[in-house]
Amino acid sequence: MKRLALCFLAWLGGAQLLPAVAAEIAAVVSQQAGVVTLIDLGKDEVVSEIRLAKVPASIAAASDGRTLFVTHPDLGMVSKVDVVTRNVTATFKVGKEPFGVALVDKDRALLITDWSDDALIRVDAATGAETGRTETGKSPAGLVVDDTRSLAYVADRESDQVSIIDTVTMKRIATITVGQAPFALALSPDGTRLYVGNVRSNDLSVIDTGARKEIARVKVGLMPYGVAVTPDGTRVIVSNQQSGTLTVVNAETGNFVGRARGGVFPEGVAVISGNRALMVDWAEDEVAVIDLAGMAITARIHVGAGPRSVVVLR
Amino acid sequence: MLKRSLIAAALMLASLISAWAHGPTPQKVEESITIAAPPEAVWKVLGSFGGMADWQPLVKSVTSTGGDAPGAERVLTLAKGEITEGLDEYDAPARRYGYRMAKENIEALPVSFYTATIEVKQAPGGSEVLWIGRFYRADTTNEPPDEYNDEAAIAAMTDFFKQGLEGLKAKVLGK
Numbered sequence: 001m002k003r004l005a006l007c008f009l010a011w012l013g014g015a016q017l018l019p020a021v022a023a024e025i026a027a028v029v030s031q032q033a034g035v036v037t038l039i040d041l042g043k044d045e046v047v048s049e050i051r052l053a054k055v056p057a058s059i060a061a062a063s064d065g066r067t068l069f070v071t072h073p074d075l076g077m078v079s080k081v082d083v084v085t086r087n088v089t090a091t092f093k094v095g096k097e098p099f100g101v102a103l104v105d106k107d108r109a110l111l112i113t114d115w116s117d118d119a120l121i122r123v124d125a126a127t128g129a130e131t132g133r134t135e136t137g138k139s140p141a142g143l144v145v146d147d148t149r150s151l152a153y154v155a156d157r158e159s160d161q162v163s164i165i166d167t168v169t170m171k172r173i174a175t176i177t178v179g180q181a182p183f184a185l186a187l188s189p190d191g192t193r194l195y196v197g198n199v200r201s202n203d204l205s206v207i208d209t210g211a212r213k214e215i216a217r218v219k220v221g222l223m224p225y226g227v228a229v230t231p232d233g234t235r236v237i238v239s240n241q242q243s244g245t246l247t248v249v250n251a252e253t254g255n256f257v258g259r260a261r262g263g264v265f266p267e268g269v270a271v272i273s274g275n276r277a278l279m280v281d282w283a284e285d286e287v288a289v290i291d292l293a294g295m296a297i298t299a300r301i302h303v304g305a306g307p308r309s310v311v312v313l314r
Numbered sequence: 315m316l317k318r319s320l321i322a323a324a325l326m327l328a329s330l331i332s333a334w335a336h337g338p339t340p341q342k343v344e345e346s347i348t349i350a351a352p353p354e355a356v357w358k359v360l361g362s363f364g365g366m367a368d369w370q371p372l373v374k375s376v377t378s379t380g381g382d383a384p385g386a387e388r389v390l391t392l393a394k395g396e397i398t399e400g401l402d403e404y405d406a407p408a409r410r411y412g413y414r415m416a417k418e419n420i421e422a423l424p425v426s427f428y429t430a431t432i433e434v435k436q437a438p439g440g441s442e443v444l445w446i447g448r449f450y451r452a453d454t455t456n457e458p459p460d461e462y463n464d465e466a467a468i469a470a471m472t473d474f475f476k477q478g479l480e481g482l483k484a485k486v487l488g489k
Binding site: 031032055057073074075076096097116222223241242243244264265282283306 | 402
């Protein structure tokens with residue numbers, strides 16, 4: 001369905017808008033190297049490397065399959081990147097320490113967490129102009145959005161809570177207490193469950209987004225830093241930075257499904273086609289491809305130094 | 315006058331808060347050393363979580379609780395003060411353990427937080443010890459003073475690991 005929609009868009013904008021949509025591409029941000037590395041997930045090979053300004057951190061992909069937004073916390077800046085021409089097409093000054101990033105309003109707006117200003121900022125995705133902001137808890141880190149319901153969920157790391165924000169009015173409508181130091185989060189495909197990795201309490205909070213309540217807290221490995229959900233919504237994968245592992249849990253019961261060892265301070269994760277996952281290996285400057293059926297690493301791909309986050313372009 | 319001291323107090327508080335939170339840009343330290351001794355002999359010295367003062371010249375003394383079990387803590391007395399570390403994982407068969415900074419002291423060591431893993435591997439001619447750490451500068455705001463910036467943190471952590479490994483080698487070899 002989504003592929004169809006993309007094709008339609010391509011037709012609307014002229015055939016050259018989307019060059020070969022065929023392969024799934026992952027974009028990995030490397031903070032020390034200051035690059036985004038593009039990986040062809042059909043071949044598990046690096047396609048190209050795009051140089052950015054220094055210390056990039058988090059990344060979001062637009063649904064056009066070619067535009068990326070990357071935050072630079074130390075520069076108070078966001079880069080807009082075109083993966084087709086492989087260029088930085090714009091940079092925006094945003095906030096004090098912009099960290100997490102996501103797209104809303106059908107990709108017309110960006111939401112950005114400001115780590116040192118304790119805020120969620122909305123900017124125009126085309127111009128970078130600020131169009132709204134709201135207070136969050138302390139040190140807001142990761143965020144996910146449910147664009148259908150116009151909601152953003154922000155992990156307020158030093159407040160041990162998740163803030164729920166209406167992305168139209170830019171008002172905070174609820175907070176939910178979770179474990180200690182929530183950092184990364186992921187939504188189920190239908191938006192009814194939110195999974196939050198708590199770095200300091202080494203667990204995963206499961207939130208019923210309808211009731212706006214934490215319904216379970218499940219132990220994972222040490223320092224969970226990346227969270228993702230499989231496309232069918234049945235499993236949640238979590239990277240554990242201090243254990244160097246990937247944990248898979250049953251999304252409904254929270255029961256342990258499997259574990260793969262294979263990272264030195266791993267960070268961002270993503271689920272990709274073929275029942276596989278990507279886990280960014282920060283210390284080894286690699287991305288591990290993990291077969292979720294066998295819980296084994298099937299490939300390791302070298303990327304720029306200090307990789308932190310990953311997004312999949314579809 | 316009162317206003318000025320209030321502002322000073324507020325500034326102090328602000329700097330304390332920024333030191334607690336660890337900011338978004340981690341740094342890496344990775345050092346290794348080859349020791350002409352079997353891994354068991356190296357692990358005998360290294361494997362005691364509370365025994366760091368026996369081999370790390372930058373540590374004057376250690377007090378520890380909890381032995382070598384996850385959750386154990388050690389307080390390291392360095393030249394300029396104490397820092398506390400907590401043991402996260404301890405894998406004796408793999409001769410590896412992971413630990414984290416539990417209580418910072420940026421006067422003693424200019425970092426706001428770190429995690430680290432140390433491991434002894436079999437290597438040609440004896441053992442190789444691998445020590446890797448992930449840390450944040452002391453001042454995680456965007457305008458840190460020189461003594462609390464990334465360079466200062468990298469220099470301090472690299473020195474700590476290098477001197478530690480040299481000390482470990484000397485201790486194992488009885489020199």
